[in-house]
Amino acid sequence: MGTFFSSSIGKKFVMSLSGLFLVIFLLVHLSINALLLVPDGGEMFNNAAHFMALPLIKYGLQPVLFVGFIVHIFYATMLTSINNKARGSVKYAGGNNTKDVMWASKNMYVLGITVAAFMAVHLCDYWVPLQITGNVESTTLHGTEMHDTYALVNAAFSQCWRVALYVVGALGLSLHLTHGFWSAFQTLGASNSLWRKRWTVIGTIFAWVVGVSFSLIAILQHFFYQA
Amino acid sequence: MEKTINLTLKVWRQANATAKGAFESYEVKNISTDSSFLEMLDILNEQLINENKEPVAFDHDCREGICGMCSLYVNGRPHGPDDEVTTCQLHMRKFKDGETITIEPWRSAGFPVIKDLIVNRNAFDSIIAAGGYVSVGTGGVPDGNAMPIPKVDADEAMDAASCIGCGACVAACKNGSAMLFVSAKVSQLALLPQGKVEAARRAKNMVAKMDELGFGNCTNTGACEVECPKGVSIANIARLNREYLKAKCLD
Structure with missing residues (x-):
């Protein structure tokens, strides 16, 4: 198996599995975010956030998630640098006029960087206060004291520029997924002429549903949920 | 009536593998739009020989689109602006009068330039030598009914076998990957x-040989199948991934 992970297909196998793992994380994240739209003053969202901070999830699953991100980014960097070398040192003077190639597919690393940059801001905004410094207001729901995560998120979304940044990040993620989703299955070998069309349709719908939903939640929070 | 055009050619000239290359511009006049791209280059070379200049070196052999020898990256596309044809099948009617045509060799770390527009494609031969053959005895011609093969499989195998190994897939790929070629041969x-x-x-x-020879990693952009003169599908790449994963699991 040693030669498997050093082979080109083995490295891409790691890319596709870590990518699909992150796709599952996105679904979990999106479902919890959707609770921000429940008009109960954030009670349900706070409960969900509290649940996600349980020791088993915080110390058990969260490190796995971080490993997923690190592996995906590390392999992306490694593969991109090998590929740039393989392209050769002389660039085509005639440029590239190949049609019918999706823009996102040629710019996955750049799109990945925008997603990563957005994620860094995101971590500073929420993860650091909630899980590291604990510098967050508290609220008591049904006798349990917990972070008022809703208030933190709600306050962040009151700022126009944060909502704008959030939407840009989410749409960058959409573009990344329009290629990444079907590409993962192609790399796993779970594709042929028929399934390629199916994965592309499923992937494109999934990508835009995820990106637009994240964006909409932020925008609705900004306009309709401010106290 | 025959139509003729005048063109400016921007051609990559490089004396040998180690020399530094550069573009040179040439004018060719009264080129019939019925002539092929390589015939146009023949006219240019005659012109250069008559002027006591070194002719432009380029690969070609059968000139009917089946040998895979011709290459050339013409105006930003492998095999030029037409679809599903090799450079030798590209006709001058695809170009406009007065147009400047940029002609470059394939570029990728796996295909170093030998001279002018000729690149070294031995890497493909090495990949074939690594396993692209059947070494078990398959006997004489069997009765067609003795070994039933589903039509779908036969068709897909035939489509994959139409790969002529020209290297346009590598030339078009932003990663310099040879996956389309290898997947067709597998x-x-x-x-x-x-x-x-x-x-x-x-x-x-x-796959091991392909990696060893410095080809990049496929990122499924699909540029290769768009530029493949034989329309080989990247569904073959999914099959190669499957075959490889299966093989490694059996280890």
Whole structure:
């Protein structure tokens, strides 16, 4: 198996599995975010956030998630640098006029960087206060004291520029997924002429549903949920 | 009536593998739009020879689109502006009068330039030598009904076998990846009973050789199949991934 992970297909196998793992994380994240739209003053969202901070999830699953991100980014960097070398040192003077190639597919690393940059801001905004410094207001729901995560998120979304940044990040993620989703299955070998069309349709719908939903939640929070 | 055009050619000239190359501009006049791209280059070379200049070196052989020798990156596309044809089948009617045509060799770390527009494609031969064949005895011509093969498999194997190994896939790929070529060569055998015997060894050895020779990693952009003169599908790449993963699991 040693030669498997050093082979080109083995490295891409790691890319596709870590990518699909992150796709599952996105679904979990999106479902919890959707609770921000429940008009109960954030009670349900706070409960969900509290649940996600349980020791088993915080110390058990969260490190796995971080490993997923690190592996995906590390392999992306490694593969991109090998590929740039393989392209050769002389660039085509005639440029590239190949049609019918999706823009996102040629710019996955750049799109990945925008997603990563957005994620860094995101971590500073929420993860650091909630899980590291604990510098967050508290609220008591049904006798349990917990972070008022809703208030933190709600306050962040009151700022126009944060909502704008959030939407840009989410749409960058959409573009990344329009290629990444079907590409993962192609790399796993779970594709042929028929399934390629199916994965592309499923992937494109999934990508835009995820990106637009994240964006909409932020925008609705900004306009309709401010106290 | 025959139509003729005048063109400016921006051609990559490089004396040898180690020399520094550069573009040179040439004018060619009264080129028939019915002539092929290589015939146009022949006219240019005659012109250069008459002027006591070194002719432009380019690869070609059969000139009917089946040998895979011709290459050329013309105006930003491998095999030029037409679809599903090789450079030798590209006609001058695809160009406008007065147009400047940029002609470059394939570019990728796996295909170093030998001279002018000729690149070294030995890497493909090495990949084939690593496993792109059937070494088990398959006997004489059997009765067609003795070994039933589903029509779908036969068709897909034939489509994969239409790869002429020209290297346009590598030239078009932003990653300089040879996956379309390797996947076609693995698929044409993996789909048929004779090829199944050595399928695992073939997939492993050919991929290992491809990686060793400095080709990049496929990111599924699909540029290769768009530029392939034989329309080889990247569904073959999915099959190669499958064959490779299967082979590695059996280890």
